[in-house]
Amino acid sequence: MPCREPLRQRASICNQTVHGFHAPAVPSSDCDSMAGDTIFGQMLRGEIPCDEVYRDERCLAFRDIQPQAPVHVLVIPRKPLESLRAADSTDSELLGHLLLVAARVAKQEGLDDFRTVINSGLEAGQTVFHLHVHVIGGRPLAWPPG
Ligand code: 5GP
Numbered sequence: 001m002p003c004r005e006p007l008r009q010r011a012s013i014c015n016q017t018v019h020g021f022h023a024p025a026v027p028s029s030d031c032d033s034m035a036g037d038t039i040f041g042q043m044l045r046g047e048i049p050c051d052e053v054y055r056d057e058r059c060l061a062f063r064d065i066q067p068q069a070p071v072h073v074l075v076i077p078r079k080p081l082e083s084l085r086a087a088d089s090t091d092s093e094l095l096g097h098l099l100l101v102a103a104r105v106a107k108q109e110g111l112d113d114f115r116t117v118i119n120s121g122l123e124a125g126q127t128v129f130h131l132h133v134h135v136i137g138g139r140p141l142a143w144p145p146g
Contacts, residue, residue, distance in 0.1 A: 070138030
């Protein structure tokens with residue numbers, strides 16, 4: 001399945017500046033580079049840089065460009081799932097892996113307490129339509145979210 005993202009969102013996201021290092025390239029078949037691609041797909045292919053904190057054969061983790069806390073990392077699958085709602089039973093292992101990597105990254109960042117968030121869909125606050133797990137911590141976090 002190709003990466004999908006509404007064009008109006010792609011326009012605003014692609015205007016942002018990114019910092020840090022180049023992500024590892026992945027085969028183009030893993031994340032289509034044609035229309036509907038996302039900025040995260042471009043990071044996965046190493047076409048634009050990101051501030052990488054972890055990578056393996058199934059996912060990449062990098063710092064959010066607009067951190068909402070002292071630690072704010074995004075964990076994304078190399079598989080271009082547009083959101084959690086697009087996942088099915090064949091993705092069970094991958095989804096578990098993403099959560100384990102989220103915990104690993106939190107520990108790596110020195111966090112005992114942290115929050116993981118997955119926004120699915122516009123009304124839930126999703127702005128980049130490539131599945132990602134937010135890992136947020138380093139300050140007290142209020143609940144419920146807005
Ligand atoms: P969402 O709102 O879709 O749950 O989260 C998308 C996240 O991606 C936001 O927190 C936003 O700051 C982050 N983001 C958007 N564009 C970029 C980018 O170019 N680089 C990085 N590192 N993060 C980005």
